[in-house]
Amino acid sequence: MSDILLQAENVGIRFGGLQALEALNLTVRDKELCCIIGPNGAGKSTFLNVLTGTLRPTSGSVRFLGHDIAGLPLHRIARLGIARKFQIPSVFPSLSVEDNLKVARWGAPSPVRPVGELLELVALTNRAATLAGELAHGQKQWLEIGMALAIEPRLLLLDEPTAGMTPQETLATAEMLLRLKGEFSIVAVEHDIRFVRALNCETLVLHQGRRLRSGPFHDIETDEMVRDVYLGRR
Amino acid sequence: MIARDRNWLLIFAVCVALAIVYPLFADGYQLTVIRDALIFGLFAASLDFFWGRTGILCFGHAAFFGIGGYIMALVTLNDAIPFASLLGIMGAVAGAAFVAAIIGYFLFFGGIRGSYFTIVTLAMGVICQQAAVSWSSVTGGDSGLIGIPPIEFDLGGLHVDLSQDLPSYIFVSAIVAVAVLALWSISRGRWGTVLTAIQDNEVRAAALGHNAPLRLLVTFVLSAAIAGLAGALYVCMAGLVAPDLSGLLLSTEVIVWVAVGGRGTLLGPVLGAIFIQRAQQTISSFNPSLWPLLLGCVFVIIVFVLPDGILSIYARLKSLFKGRRRAQ
Amino acid sequence: MPPKACSPACANASPARPDAMDFLVTTLLNALTLISILMLVGLGLAISFGLMNVTNLAHGEFVTVGAFAVYFVQSMGGSFWLGLAAAPIAGAVVGCILEFAIIRHLYSRPVSTVLATWGVSLILQQGLELTFGLGAKPVTPPIEGTLDLLFTVYPAYRLILIGIAMLTLLGVILLISRTSFGLDIRTVIQNREMAEGVGINTRRTYAIAFTFGAAIAGLAGGLVAPLAIVLPQMGVNYLANAFFVVIVGGVGSIGGLVAGSVFVGGLTSILNYQISPSLAQAIVLLAAIVAVRLRPNGLFNGASR
Ligand SMILES: Nc1ncnc2c1ncn2[C@@H]1O[C@H](COP(=O)(O)OP(=O)(O)OP(=O)(O)O)[C@@H](O)[C@H]1O
Ligand SMILES: [Mg+2]
Numbered sequence: 001m002s003d004i005l006l007q008a009e010n011v012g013i014r015f016g017g018l019q020a021l022e023a024l025n026l027t028v029r030d031k032e033l034c035c036i037i038g039p040n041g042a043g044k045s046t047f048l049n050v051l052t053g054t055l056r057p058t059s060g061s062v063r064f065l066g067h068d069i070a071g072l073p074l075h076r077i078a079r080l081g082i083a084r085k086f087q088i089p090s091v092f093p094s095l096s097v098e099d100n101l102k103v104a105r106w107g108a109p110s111p112v113r114p115v116g117e118l119l120e121l122v123a124l125t126n127r128a129a130t131l132a133g134e135l136a137h138g139q140k141q142w143l144e145i146g147m148a149l150a151i152e153p154r155l156l157l158l159d160e161p162t163a164g165m166t167p168q169e170t171l172a173t174a175e176m177l178l179r180l181k182g183e184f185s186i187v188a189v190e191h192d193i194r195f196v197r198a199l200n201c202e203t204l205v206l207h208q209g210r211r212l213r214s215g216p217f218h219d220i221e222t223d224e225m226v227r228d229v230y231l232g233r234r
Numbered sequence: 235m236i237a238r239d240r241n242w243l244l245i246f247a248v249c250v251a252l253a254i255v256y257p258l259f260a261d262g263y264q265l266t267v268i269r270d271a272l273i274f275g276l277f278a279a280s281l282d283f284f285w286g287r288t289g290i291l292c293f294g295h296a297a298f299f300g301i302g303g304y305i306m307a308l309v310t311l312n313d314a315i316p317f318a319s320l321l322g323i324m325g326a327v328a329g330a331a332f333v334a335a336i337i338g339y340f341l342f343f344g345g346i347r348g349s350y351f352t353i354v355t356l357a358m359g360v361i362c363q364q365a366a367v368s369w370s371s372v373t374g375g376d377s378g379l380i381g382i383p384p385i386e387f388d389l390g391g392l393h394v395d396l397s398q399d400l401p402s403y404i405f406v407s408a409i410v411a412v413a414v415l416a417l418w419s420i421s422r423g424r425w426g427t428v429l430t431a432i433q434d435n436e437v438r439a440a441a442l443g444h445n446a447p448l449r450l451l452v453t454f455v456l457s458a459a460i461a462g463l464a465g466a467l468y469v470c471m472a473g474l475v476a477p478d479l480s481g482l483l484l485s486t487e488v489i490v491w492v493a494v495g496g497r498g499t500l501l502g503p504v505l506g507a508i509f510i511q512r513a514q515q516t517i518s519s520f521n522p523s524l525w526p527l528l529l530g531c532v533f534v535i536i537v538f539v540l541p542d543g544i545l546s547i548y549a550r551l552k553s554l555f556k557g558r559r560r561a562q
Numbered sequence: 563m564p565p566k567a568c569s570p571a572c573a574n575a576s577p578a579r580p581d582a583m584d585f586l587v588t589t590l591l592n593a594l595t596l597i598s599i600l601m602l603v604g605l606g607l608a609i610s611f612g613l614m615n616v617t618n619l620a621h622g623e624f625v626t627v628g629a630f631a632v633y634f635v636q637s638m639g640g641s642f643w644l645g646l647a648a649a650p651i652a653g654a655v656v657g658c659i660l661e662f663a664i665i666r667h668l669y670s671r672p673v674s675t676v677l678a679t680w681g682v683s684l685i686l687q688q689g690l691e692l693t694f695g696l697g698a699k700p701v702t703p704p705i706e707g708t709l710d711l712l713f714t715v716y717p718a719y720r721l722i723l724i725g726i727a728m729l730t731l732l733g734v735i736l737l738i739s740r741t742s743f744g745l746d747i748r749t750v751i752q753n754r755e756m757a758e759g760v761g762i763n764t765r766r767t768y769a770i771a772f773t774f775g776a777a778i779a780g781l782a783g784g785l786v787a788p789l790a791i792v793l794p795q796m797g798v799n800y801l802a803n804a805f806f807v808v809i810v811g812g813v814g815s816i817g818g819l820v821a822g823s824v825f826v827g828g829l830t831s832i833l834n835y836q837i838s839p840s841l842a843q844a845i846v847l848l849a850a851i852v853a854v855r856l857r858p859n860g861l862f863n864g865a866s867r
Contacts, residue, residue, distance in 0.1 A: 052441075074440035084441055092434040095427065103431040106424060107443030151443055291673055337851065344855035349617040350809060352676055356619070357802040357847050364840030482798060486680065493677065527688035533681025534664070537674040 003030040005155055005185050011050055011060035020046050021057070021209045026187075028155065033177065033186045035196050035217070038206035039229060044189040045087055047206065048159050051187065052084050053077045064155070079109050083153035087160050087189075089140040091147070093133025097124050100132050100143055104150035112152050121176070122146035137164040142173070149180070156180075158188040162195050174198035193230075197221070205229070239422065245501055246415065253407045262399040266471070269403045271511045273468045275504030276410045278491040280460035283417045284453055285489075286498030287426050289433040291352045292454070294359025295461055295488055300366060300480020301333055302326035302462030303469040307379045308372070310470070319385040323466050330462025331455045338454040342447040347436075359485045366477035378476030385470045402471060409467070410504070413460060418500050420456075429453060483526065487514075490529060493536045496546065584714040589831060595720050595789075597827035598727030601819055602782035603800050604807035605734065606657075606775025608819050612808050613751045614768055616665055617676050620683040621804065622797025624653040624776045628783025629792045630690060633699040642704035646784045653780015656686070658773040665772065666765065683797070690794035703788035723785050730781065735816055747771055803830075806850045826850065 006028040013021045021043050028034060036044050049055040051062060053069035054077075062070060069077055092100050101118050105111040119125040122142040127135065132143060141161055148156055161177075162170040174195050177186055190196050196203060196217055203220045205212040207229050213220055220226055253272075257265060281295045309315055309322035337358060341351055366373045373379065384397040385405070396402040420426060432439045432446045440446050469475040478484060487510070495506025518525045540546060603625055610616045631652040632645030660682060668675040703719040738744035750757040750767045758764055782800075790796060803826055811822020826846055833842035 073445075074437065075443050075445045078441055078443035086438065086441075090435050090438040092431040092438065094434055095430055099427050100431075102424075103428055103439065103444070104442045106428060107439070109443070147442060289673070291676060293676070340851045340855045344851075349611070349615075349672055349676065352617065353611075353802075353805040353809065354847070354851060357805065360798060360802050361840060361844045361847055364843060368838050368840040486684070489677070523688055523691055526684050527692070530681040530684030530686075530688065533677050533684070537668070537671075537678040537681070541674065 004028070005030050005032075006051065006062070006064050006187075008051060008062045009060050011047070011057045011062065013046060013050060013055060013057045013059075019209055021050065024060075024206075024209075024211055026051070026204060028185050028187060030154075031182060031185055032202070033181045033188075033199060034202040034204065035199060036187065036189045036204045036206060037191070037193075037196055037220075038212070041208075042206040043209040044206055045159055046209075048084070048157055048187070048189055052082055052157055075107070078107060078151060081152070081154035082157065083148035083151050083155070084157040085141075085144045085148050085159060085161055087163070089137065089144055091132040091135070091140050091143050093131065095132055096129050097132055097135070097143055098128040101146055101150055104147035108151040110152065111150060113150065115150075118146045118150055121149065123172075138166065138169045141165060145173075145176070153184055155185045155187070158186065158190075160189055160191060162190065162192050167194065170195050171198055193221075242418065242499075242501065246411075246418075249501065249505075250411055253411070257400060257403065265399045265403045268508070269399075269406045270468065270471055271508040272406050272410045272504070273464050273471065274488070274491070274511060275507040276413055276467070277461055277464040278488050278495065278503035278507040279410075279414050279417060279500050280457045280464060281488050282492045282495075282497060282500055282503040283421060283460070284457035285492060286500070287421050287429040287433070288450055288453060290347060290450070291489070292457075293352045293356035293489070294362070294482075294485050295355070295458075296480050296482070296484035297355075297359045297362040298330040298334060298458040298461035299465035299468070299484065299488075300362055300475075300477075301330045302465030303475045303479050304366065304373060304379075304465075305329045305462075306466035307382050307469050307475040310383055311379060311381065317387060318383075319387045319470070322470075323385075323463065326462045326466035327459045328462075330465070331459040334455045334458030335451070338451045342450045342454070345447075356482075356485075359480070359482050363477050363481040366480055373477070374475075376477065378474055378479075380474040382469050382473050382475065384473075385467075396470070406467060406471070409463075413463070414500055414504060417460070421500065425449075425453075486529065490532055490536070494532070494540075496542060587711065587713045588716065589835065591714075591716050591720065591724070592834075593828050593831035594724050596831055597823045598724050599782050599786050599800075600803060600807050600823040600827045601731055602727055602785070603779050603804040604811075604819055604823055605731075606772075606777075606779045607804045607808050608811075609771050609775040610665075611805070612812075614669075614772070615672070616669070616772075617672060617679070618660075618665065619676060619680040619801065620660060620686065621679075621776075621779060622799070622801030623683050623686040624657060624779035624797075625783035625786070625800045626690065626794060626797040627652045627656050627686070628780030628785075629701070629787040629790065629796065630694065630699070630783075630794075631780070632784045632787045633694075633701050633792055636701060637699075642702065642788070645701075645787075646781070649784025649787075650777040650781040653783065654773050654777035656780075657776020658769070660776075661769050661772045666769065687794040687797070694794075697793075699792040701787040701792055719788060723789075726785060727782075730778065731816075734778070738816075743770070803846075806846065810850050810853050825853070 004027055006026070008024060008026040011021055011024045012019065024047060036047065038044050046055065050057050053062065053064075053072050054074065056070040061068060064080060064082065069080065092103065095103065098115060098119070101115050105115065116125075119128055122145060124139060124143060124146070127139065132140065135143060141164070145158070145161060148158075162173050165173065170192055171194070175198070177188065177199060180186070188199065200217050202215070203217045204214040205220060205226050212229060213223055213226055256268065260268070277295075277299055281292060285291050303326070305326040306322040309325050310318040312318070315321060337354070341354060346354070367376055384395070384402065386395045386397070388394070394401070394405070396405055421429070428439065428444055428449060432444065432449065436446050465479065468479070491506040491510055492503040494510060495502030495504070514525055517528060603621070606624065607618070607621050610618045610621070628649035631648040632642065635645035635648050636642060660679070664678050664682060665675065668678060705718045705722070707718055708715040709718045709721060738747060746757070746762050746767050749760070749762055750764050754764055757767075806826045807819065807822035809822070810825050811818035811820070829846050829849060830842055833845055
C-alpha cells in the first residue's frame with residue numbers, strides 16, 4: 001500500500017456544458033509503467049492535466065504521495081518530482097539542445113544525471129549545439145523526454161510521445177521507456193497501438209471521458225468493444 | 235556561442251580603450267557631453283537587460299530614472315543628512331527597486347505579460363511625471379529642484395570629489411563599464427539562459443521547476459535599480475532635476491536607443507544612446523519640435539526596416555557577402 | 563517639455579451649493595460625464611486591444627484629432643455641431659489610414675505594433691503642433707449656462723454630453739446585435755478560422771471594426787473638447803485611462819466596458835474631491851493593478867459577448 005505514488009479517485013471535470021471526464025480512477029505505483037489510450041477527444045490530455053495538478057477536477061481527488069496537488073503552481077509540482085512531456089512538442093526553440101537540457105536540470109531540486117549522459121540517452125549528442133527550434137519533429141520529442149528526465153522525476157507523464165515519429169523511432173522510444181522503467185513511474189498517453197503493444201503494460205482505455213476498459217494490454221487488444229471504438233463503430 | 239562572447243568582449247574592450255584615451259583629445263565641455271551621454275547609456279542598458287532578456291517591454295522606464303533622480307536630489311539638498319552623496323545613491327537605487335518590486339509583484343504574479351505589461355508601465359510613467367509636477371512642495375513642481383551638489387565622499391581614505399570635469403568623467407565611465415560588464419555576465423550565464431527559456435515558453439519552464447514570475451520580478455527590480463542609479467548620477471552631474479526626467483518622452487527615447495543599438499546586446503544600447511543624443515542635439519538646435527517628429531519616424535523605420543537595430547546591418551551585409559561567395 | 567494635457571478628470575465642475583444632496587448629485591453627474599467619455603474612448607480600444615490583440619498606442623490621438631476637428635471647424639466660423647459631426651469622420655480617416663499603412667502588416671508582431679503605433683502617435687502630435695501652433699486651443703460649448711435640476715444646478719452642456727454618449731453606446735449595441743456587420747464581427751472574434759471558412763473577409767472586418775473604434779474615439783474627443791484643454795499632447799491621458807478600462811473590465815463584452823468605465827471613472831471622480839488629480843490617478847492605477855491581480859480576466863469575465 002505504501003508504494004502508491006499517485007492516486008486518482010472518482011475524478012470528473014466539466015467545461016461549461018461538457019462533461020469532459022467522469023468517474024475515473026487510476027493508481028500508479030512506484031516504478032510502474034502504465035498507458036492511457038483512447039480516440040481523439042476522449043479526454044486523455046485533460047486527464048493528464050488533472051493528474052499533474054494543472055487542472056482542478058470538479059469532483060474527486062488526485063493525491064501524489066498522499067498530498068493534494070490540485071491548483072499548486074506548476075513549478076512547485078515539478079519540484080515534487082512530477083515531470084511531463086506536453087502533447088505539442090514544447091522545447092525552447094531559441095536555445096541550443098544543450099541549453100535546453102541545462103535549463104531543465106537547473107529547475108530540479110537535485111539533478112543527478114549530467115548533461116552529457118542525458119544527450120546520450122536521447123541520442124542527440126551530435127546535435128548538442130543545434131538550436132532546438134531547428135530539430136526534426138521526432139528529435140524535438142526526444143529532447144523533450146530528455147528534459148523531463150533531467151529533473152529526476154519520481155513520476156513521468158508523457159502525452160503522445162511518439163506523435164509524428166517514424167515506426168523505427170516509435171519502437172526506439174518504447175525501448176527507451178522500458179529501460180527507464182526501473183527508475184521511476186511512467187504514465188504514457190498514446191494513440192499508436194504499436195507503441196503500446198511494445199510497452200505491454202497496464203492500460204486504461206478512455207472513451208468520451210469515461211473508462212471503457214482497463215487491464216493488461218493483451219486483454220485490451222483482444223477486446224471487441226475497444227476495437228469497435230477505435231474503428232469508429234461506436 | 236563562444237565566438238559571440240569573444241566578439242562582445244572585444245567590442246567592449248575597444249569601447250573601454252576609446253573611453254580611456256578620449257580625455258587626451260577632448261576639452262572639458264566635450265568630456266561632460268560624453269559623460270552625460272554615458273549615463274543615459276547606462277539607463278538604456280538597464281532597460282535592455284529587462285526587455286532584451288525577457289521580451290517584455292517596459293514603457294515607463296523613465297519613472298525609475300526619475301525616482302532615482304528625485305531621491306538623490308532630496309537627500310543631497312538636505313543639509314541634515316551626513317554622507318549625503320553615498321546615502322543618496324543608495325536611496326535612489328533602493329527607491330527605484332522598491333517601486334518596481336511592488337508593481338512587478340502584482341503584474342508578474344497576476345500573470346500579466348506582453349502588451350498588458352507595456353500598458354501598465356506606460357501608465358506608471360504618465361503618473362510619475364504628473365506626480366512630479368503636482369507634488370510641488372517636495373518636488374519643486376514644474377521647475378524641479380536646482381542646486382544639487384556634485385558627488386563627494388570618502389571611501390577608505392580616498393577622497394572622491396566630482397566637481398571637476400575629468401574626475402566626474404572617469405567616475406561615470408568606470409561605473410558604466412562595470413555595470414554593463416556585470417549585466418552582461420548575468421545575462422549570458424544561467425540566469426539569462428533561463429530567462430530566454432521563459433520567454434520562449436513560460437509554461438514549459440515552470441513545468442521544469444522554474445519559478446518564472448519570481449525570476450521576472452527579480453530581473454525587473456534589478457533593471458529598475460540600475461535605472462535609479464543612472465538617474466541619481468545624472469542629477470548630480472546636471473545639478474538639477476525636473477519632471478521630464480521621469481516623463482514619457484524619456485521613456486520613449488530610451489526605447490529608441492535600445493531598439494536602434496540592438497536589443498539584447500547591452501553594449502549596442504549604450505552606443506545607441508550616445509549617438510542618438512548627438513543627433514538630437516544637432517537637430518533640436520534647428521527646431522525643438524522637430525525632434526519628437528523625427529523620433530516618431532525612427533520608430534516606424536525601425537519596425538519596418540531594421541527590426542534588429544543598426545548593428546544588424548553589418549550582420550546582414552556579412553550574410554549577403556557570404557551568400558554571394560557561396561554562389562560563385 | 564512635459565505634456566500638460568488635461569486629464570479627463572480635471573473636467574470636473576465644482577459644487578456650487580454646499581448641502582449634501584447637492585454634493586452627491588454633482589459628484590454623480592461628474593462621474594457620469596467621465597464614465598461616458600471613457601466608455602466611448604474605451605470602445606475602440608476594446609475592439610483593437612481586446613479582440614484583435616493589437617496594442618494601438620496611437621488610440622489617444624483619435625481623441626485629439628476629434629477635439630482638433632471641432633476646434634478647426636469653429637475657428638473657420640462653423641458651429642460646434644458641425645465640428646462634432648466632423649470629429650468622428652476625422653477619427654475614422656486617421657484610423658483607416660493607420661490600419662491600412664501600419665497595423666495590418668504587424669498582426670503577428672505585437673512589440674513592433676507597440677513601437678510603430680507609438681511612432682505614429684508622436685508624428686501626429688508634432689504634426690498637429692506644427693500645423694496649429696503651440697498652446698491650448700479654445701473650443702466653446704454650443705450652450706453656455708446651467709440647468710436647474712431638483713437638487714443642483716449643473717452645466718447644460720455636460721448633460722448633453724452624457725446624453726449623446728449614452729445614445730451612441732445604445733447605437734453600438736444595436737449595431738453589433740442586430741446587423742449583419744455586427745454578426746460578422748462577432749463571428750470573426752469568436753473564431754477567426756471558422757469565419758474565414760464561412761466566407762467572411764476577416765481582414766476587411768478587422769479594418770472596418772478598427773476604423774469604427776477610431777471614429778467613436780474621435781467623437782469622444784469632439785464631445786470633450788469644450789471641457790478639456792485642447793492640446794496635441796492631450797491624447798495620452800485618455801490612452802492610459804482607456805487601457806485601464808479595458809484591462810479592468812475585461813474584453814469581449816459591452817458589460818465589461820461599462821464595468822471598467824464605471825470603476826475607473828467613478829473612482830477617479832470620487833478621489834478627485836479628496837486629493838490632487840495625479841495622486842488620484844496613481845491610486846486608480848494601483849487599484850486597477852490589484853483588481854487585475856484578483857480577477858485576471860476582468861471584473862466582468864464570463865458575461866455574454
Ligand atoms: N479548456 C477546455 N475547455 C473546454 N473544453 C475542453 C478544454 N480542454 C479540453 N476540452 C474538451 O475536452 C475534450 C477532451 O479533450 P482532450 O484534449 O483531453 O482529448 P484527447 O483525448 O487528448 O484528444 P487528442 O487525441 O486529440 O489529443 C474535448 O472534447 C475537448 O474539446
Ligand atoms: Mg490530447
